[in-house]
Amino acid sequence: MATLELSIRDEVVAGPVHKTRRLGMLFWIAVGWMILVFALAILAPALPLPRPTDMDMLVRRAPPSASHWLGTDGLGRDELARLIYGARISLVVGLCAPVIGVTVGGALGMLAGYFRGRFDALAVGGMDVLLAFPPLIFALAVTAFLGQSVFNLTCILGVLSIPAFMRVARASTLTLARREFVIAAQALGATHARILLRELLPNVTLPLLAFFLLGVAVVIVVEGALSFLGLGVPPPISSWGSMIGEGRESLEIAPWLAFIPAAAMFLTVLSFNIVGDSLRALSDPRQGAL
Amino acid sequence: MSGPTLLSVEDVAVNLPTSRGNLRAVDGVTLTLGAGKTLGIVGESGCGKTMLSRAILQLLPKKAKVFGRVLFDGQDLVRLSPEALRKLRSRSLAVVFQDPMTSLNPVLTIGTQLVETLQRHLELDAGPARKRGAELLAAVGIPAPEQRLSQYPHQLSGGMRQRVAIAIALSCEPKLLIADEPTTALDVTIQAQILDLLAREQRRRRMAMILITHDLGVVAGRADEVAVMYAGRVVERAPTPALFKNMQMPYTAALLAAIPKMDAAPHTPLPAIAGRPPDPTHLMQGCAFAPRCRCADGQCLREKPSLVSAELPDHHYACFHPLRINAGANT
Amino acid sequence: MMHGVPPVALHDPLLRVEDLVVEYQLSTGTIHAVSGVSLEIARGETLGLVGESGCGKSTLGRAVLQLGRAVSGRVLFDGEDLTAMQGEALRKMRQRVQLIFQDPIASLNPRRRIGDIIAEPLLIAGYKDANKRETLVSEMLSAVGLDPALVKDRLPHEFSGGQCQRICIARALVLNPEFIVCDEPVSALDVSIRAQILNLLEEMKQRFGLTLLFIAHDLAVVKAVSDRVAVMYLGRLCEVGASSELFARPAHPYTALLIEAIPVPNPDVTPPERVAVGEPPSPLAPPSGCRFRTRCPRADYRCAQEIPDLRPIRAGQAVACHHPLI
Numbered sequence: 001m002a003t004l005e006l007s008i009r010d011e012v013v014a015g016p017v018h019k020t021r022r023l024g025m026l027f028w029i030a031v032g033w034m035i036l037v038f039a040l041a042i043l044a045p046a047l048p049l050p051r052p053t054d055m056d057m058l059v060r061r062a063p064p065s066a067s068h069w070l071g072t073d074g075l076g077r078d079e080l081a082r083l084i085y086g087a088r089i090s091l092v093v094g095l096c097a098p099v100i101g102v103t104v105g106g107a108l109g110m111l112a113g114y115f116r117g118r119f120d121a122l123a124v125g126g127m128d129v130l131l132a133f134p135p136l137i138f139a140l141a142v143t144a145f146l147g148q149s150v151f152n153l154t155c156i157l158g159v160l161s162i163p164a165f166m167r168v169a170r171a172s173t174l175t176l177a178r179r180e181f182v183i184a185a186q187a188l189g190a191t192h193a194r195i196l197l198r199e200l201l202p203n204v205t206l207p208l209l210a211f212f213l214l215g216v217a218v219v220i221v222v223e224g225a226l227s228f229l230g231l232g233v234p235p236p237i238s239s240w241g242s243m244i245g246e247g248r249e250s251l252e253i254a255p256w257l258a259f260i261p262a263a264a265m266f267l268t269v270l271s272f273n274i275v276g277d278s279l280r281a282l283s284d285p286r287q288g289a290l
Numbered sequence: 291m292s293g294p295t296l297l298s299v300e301d302v303a304v305n306l307p308t309s310r311g312n313l314r315a316v317d318g319v320t321l322t323l324g325a326g327k328t329l330g331i332v333g334e335s336g337c338g339k340t341m342l343s344r345a346i347l348q349l350l351p352k353k354a355k356v357f358g359r360v361l362f363d364g365q366d367l368v369r370l371s372p373e374a375l376r377k378l379r380s381r382s383l384a385v386v387f388q389d390p391m392t393s394l395n396p397v398l399t400i401g402t403q404l405v406e407t408l409q410r411h412l413e414l415d416a417g418p419a420r421k422r423g424a425e426l427l428a429a430v431g432i433p434a435p436e437q438r439l440s441q442y443p444h445q446l447s448g449g450m451r452q453r454v455a456i457a458i459a460l461s462c463e464p465k466l467l468i469a470d471e472p473t474t475a476l477d478v479t480i481q482a483q484i485l486d487l488l489a490r491e492q493r494r495r496r497m498a499m500i501l502i503t504h505d506l507g508v509v510a511g512r513a514d515e516v517a518v519m520y521a522g523r524v525v526e527r528a529p530t531p532a533l534f535k536n537m538q539m540p541y542t543a544a545l546l547a548a549i550p551k552m553d554a555a556p557h558t559p560l561p562a563i564a565g566r567p568p569d570p571t572h573l574m575q576g577c578a579f580a581p582r583c584r585c586a587d588g589q590c591l592r593e594k595p596s597l598v599s600a601e602l603p604d605h606h607y608a609c610f611h612p613l614r615i616n617a618g619a620n621t
Numbered sequence: 622m623m624h625g626v627p628p629v630a631l632h633d634p635l636l637r638v639e640d641l642v643v644e645y646q647l648s649t650g651t652i653h654a655v656s657g658v659s660l661e662i663a664r665g666e667t668l669g670l671v672g673e674s675g676c677g678k679s680t681l682g683r684a685v686l687q688l689g690r691a692v693s694g695r696v697l698f699d700g701e702d703l704t705a706m707q708g709e710a711l712r713k714m715r716q717r718v719q720l721i722f723q724d725p726i727a728s729l730n731p732r733r734r735i736g737d738i739i740a741e742p743l744l745i746a747g748y749k750d751a752n753k754r755e756t757l758v759s760e761m762l763s764a765v766g767l768d769p770a771l772v773k774d775r776l777p778h779e780f781s782g783g784q785c786q787r788i789c790i791a792r793a794l795v796l797n798p799e800f801i802v803c804d805e806p807v808s809a810l811d812v813s814i815r816a817q818i819l820n821l822l823e824e825m826k827q828r829f830g831l832t833l834l835f836i837a838h839d840l841a842v843v844k845a846v847s848d849r850v851a852v853m854y855l856g857r858l859c860e861v862g863a864s865s866e867l868f869a870r871p872a873h874p875y876t877a878l879l880i881e882a883i884p885v886p887n888p889d890v891t892p893p894e895r896v897a898v899g900e901p902p903s904p905l906a907p908p909s910g911c912r913f914r915t916r917c918p919r920a921d922y923r924c925a926q927e928i929p930d931l932r933p934i935r936a937g938q939a940v941a942c943h944h945p946l947i
Contacts, residue, residue: 179727180724180728181727181728181729181730181731183683183720184720184722184728184789184792185730186688187686187688187719188715188716188719188741188742188745189711189712189713189714189715189716189742189745189746190712190741190745191712194745198733198741199730199733202732202733203730203731203732334811334812334813335811448674449900450900477673477674477838477901478673478839478840478879478882478883479673479878479879479882480673480900481882481884482881482882482884482892485884485892486894504811504812505812505884506886507884507885508884510884510885510886510887510888510890511884511885511888511890511891511892512892530888531888531889533888534886534887534888535888544813545812545813546886548812548813548816549816549841549886550819550839550841550844550845551841551886552840552841552844552868552880552885554844554845555865556844556845556846556847556864556865557823557845557848559823560816560819560820560845561816562813562816562817562820563813563816563817564817566781566783566784566814567811567813
């Protein structure tokens with residue numbers, strides 16, 4: 001006679017038996033900053049700001065005042081407006097490039113980790129080749145050939161981020177594909193597509209998502225660096241990196257011109273890192289328990 | 291008890307703070323062990339037997355809190371300084387764990403690990419230590435011991451690795467060896483060999499041994515006394531023959547009955563114990579086994595029974611309705 | 622190599638394995654996991670397959686279900702050759718044969734709810750009606766002793782090993798298969814839970830009319846649930862026979878060794894000294910002839926030269942040994 005599990009009823013009273021990780025204060029501050037930056041970036045055209053390209057040659061390098069909350073830059077353009085419009089660029093590139101990376105890299109990694117064999121060897125070899133390219137030279141070459149634009153920049157950075165995501169997805173898939181629940185799905189007659197989408201993808205998503213957020217942080221910095229060097233977004237579009245570059249000339253007279261966009265970039269990148277780390281920590285104990 | 295008492299565990303309790311609440315891993319355990327004797331501790335997973343062994347060895351995680359006393363050779367291990375404890379370990383107290391792959395360092399050769407122990411505790415030089423190491427490996431039944439000294443753990447089979455772990459444990463002639471599920475991960479024929487080896491070495495060195503296992507069959511022929519643990523407490527303790535023939539605690543009887551026996555006919559339904567072991571973070575008011583026990587009544591759910599002895603002074607049990615005595619009243 | 626027809630020929634067996642060979646290629650060499658195994662399982666029977674780790678029993682169980690293809694040999698299920706099937710035909714066949722694993726928690730996708738996990742086979746099989754699926758899932762959960770309302774929306778990590786194994790059994794049974802391979806289903810469970818799951822398996826077998834291949838290393842467990850038992854060592858079968866007969870009067874020295882080595886929970890039985898000699902050889906380089914000869918007290922020159930065939934020794938019992946015990 002099969003014995004019924006008596007104590008299953010206790011489970012309901014006590015609640016589910018997983019550990020509740022409390023996300024700290026820092027996490028919520030980081031989220032708050034991200035929301036602020038996103039909101040400002042999205043609502044930028046609706047905000048009562050002067051246009052970032054409006055030059056007022058009479059108030060060049062002015063300190064913060066009532067009409068210009070963060071002052072003006074070397075060409076009399078409002079710093080706050082440039083900062084907010086710069087956020088748009090940084091976020092657009094920062095989000096879209098990793099999206100390319102995670103979709104292409106993630107898919108490649110999962111397929112390589114699941115099917116293994118020659119396909120895996122080919123994929124890993126291809127990624128090694130891509131990683132071997134010095135990224136800066138690659139960016140230079142593409143911009144020289146195709147011209148500077150936000151679109152080109154996003155594509156370059158996206159392609160350069162594919163190997164990293166491929167590695168993460170492949171590593172995850174390799175360990176998971178050997179687990180019994182995947183063999184169980186095969187034993188049930190599931191097609192490869194079904195196994196990849198229904199069994200593996202839900203488990204690979206969380207580590208990929210955590211890595212994605214870290215990737216956003218990295219891309220924002222890389223875009224900033226390229227724009228700082230003048231290889232990123234072309235003028236007159238402002239991005240935080242180009243603002244820092246322009247502010248470099250006025251460091252003695254008006255240091256805030258370089259520091260304010262640097263601070264904005266620092267806080268944004270830090271927030272993405274914190275959120276990404278917290279997500280990774282959240283997903284780990286569950287995975288570890290299995 | 292005949293002979294001097296080597297180890298005396300007095301009302302030891304272990305509290306482990308976890309994110310789910312305070313875990314009472316060990317809930318007031320009292321045991322004694324004489325020199326040269328074997329004590330078997332039997333219980334299922336989560337009963338606290340491993341935590342108890344860690345408490346005796348003082349190898350608990352930092353956030354664990356220990357109560358009670360552990361008297362070994364006259365000294366209270368709980369109050370001892372880390373220096374004194376280190377000297378005591380390996381010299382007088384040794385341990386063999388379940389999984390030799392994790393108890394042996396995978397990146398060091400067998401020789402390095404064995405010789406290191408010998409050098410540190412017996413203060414031998416490298417040359418004599420290596421010779422002694424080879425002798426030890428031969429004594430535990432490893433063929434070609436000199437070659438094994440330069441091999442890595444992953445190059446040996448599970449049984450061999452466990453022999454090496456035993457050799458390391460025995461290298462400094464300890465007075466007490468704690469074997470925590472030493473054969474659970476091994477095949478049954480290798481298990482028999484390892485248990486034989488432990489018994490042989492114990493006899494030769496007149497060493498006391500604590501054998502921790504979930505398998506009643508393992509302790510039946512190899513322990514002088516058996517203690518059965520459930521939910522952090524000892525629920526029955528008796529000399530081995532008395533325990534098997536004269537079980538008092540319903541849990542012990544149920545555990546024995548639930549094991550498939552070789553002499554039973556196929557398809558005999560097994561008397562299973564209903565329900566599951568309790569969650570150690572939720573302390574229950576009465577006897578921990580009461581929800582699963584057929585003999586339980588109101589008193590069992592309200593009060594915790596303490597360990598008392600039966601007519602025979604060596605046989606202790608913690609139950610309000612022990613089997614033999616109430617054989618007429620309850621089935 | 623052995624001829625294809627197993628000696629204990631049954632009338633109309635449900636499963637018939639003919640000379641199955643499974644090998645793995647490693648950088649260090651070839652692992653001969655299964656080297657020519659033939660057996661038959663009758664309808665409604667439980668065949669126990671017992672052996673120590675590395676003997677190839679799990680590999681055999683999976684190869685029978687075509688998970689991990691064999692190098693040679695055939696597997697006939699209800700007359701149809703599984704080894705020759707591919708793609709869609711094989712996937713359809715899988716609905717009739719199922720598998721239960723050793724590690725119940727790892728057998729469940731940690732990110733899917735129990736209800737979805739058990740409904741998955743139905744979805745794969747093409748059950749379009751969501752209500753019908755729901756009903757079947759609830760029925761199955763009740764059958765294995767779990768309350769569907771409490772269990773369906775939870776994740777696997779919220780349950781214990783025993784409960785997860787019940788869920789795995791429910792998943793295996795939801796399509797009403799005919800044949801189930803149980804690969805060490807209770808080895809990872811506590812003693813008291815083992816008995817529960819074994820009883821559950823027996824009950825399910827009676828209720829659904831199943832045929833089982835029960836793989837385990839614990840002889841007592843195998844004896845408790847099997848009608849016939851096959852003993853395996855290093856990729857080959859040593860002995861096959863009815864449970865009670867085989868363990869009461871083993872014909873193969875390895876079977877005798879296994880029986881002797883089991884720790885008996887009876888203090889009057891002193892454990893035999895020096896019961897086993899040496900360690901099992903590596904499957905990378907199995908001994909020539911009879912693979913057990915390196916540990917067998919009865920081995921001689923002939924054992925190294927000739928591979929012993931599985932030959933009938935008594936009614937219903939067959940042994941592969943040149944010097945059997947009876």
